[in-house]
Amino acid sequence: MTMSTEDLDQLRSLTSSMQHGPSGFFSIDNPSTDVLFVDDEIESCKVFKRLIEQRLGLTVHTALSPAHALSVLHTHADKICMMVTDIRMPVNDGVWLVEQVRKTWPHITCVYSTAYSAHVTNKDAMALADGIIEKPWDTKHLLRLVNMTVLKSA
DSSP: OOOOHHHHHHHHHTTTEEEOGGGGOEEOOOOOOOEEEEOOHHHHHHHHHHHHHHHHOOEEEESHHHHHHHHHHHHHHHTTTEEEEOOOOOOSSSHHHHHHHHHHOOTSSEEEEEEOOGOOOOOHHHHHEEEEESSSSOHHHOOOOOOHHHHHOO
């Protein structure tokens, strides 16, 4: 990822008053820095939550379905700046969820997390999201992605 000079200047101004957190990432205190992770596999939810909370010091909400995610958003949308969702889930999928989030909470950055990125050919679905991260996750890449998203929302 290449950043413009303007982006770098903005990042420097954002980070100048922040403290370094665990692993050299910045620790920030902003009311809109929570992350929502949605996956029908409970183990994925546990791993994501533990990783982000321990390494970045952020609050992570988890949901096991798109319906559950919408319930969490209705309660905590003012605190959530990012949603990471699996694409393939029973009943409603991650694409449907991102469509719903875009309608009601357009400020939330939406990222797909999937083991099937090579099979995602729906250009409309890809255009809805702000990004995609493949499973299994590259930990450093995932941490950078979440950290940069939270910094941008600050």
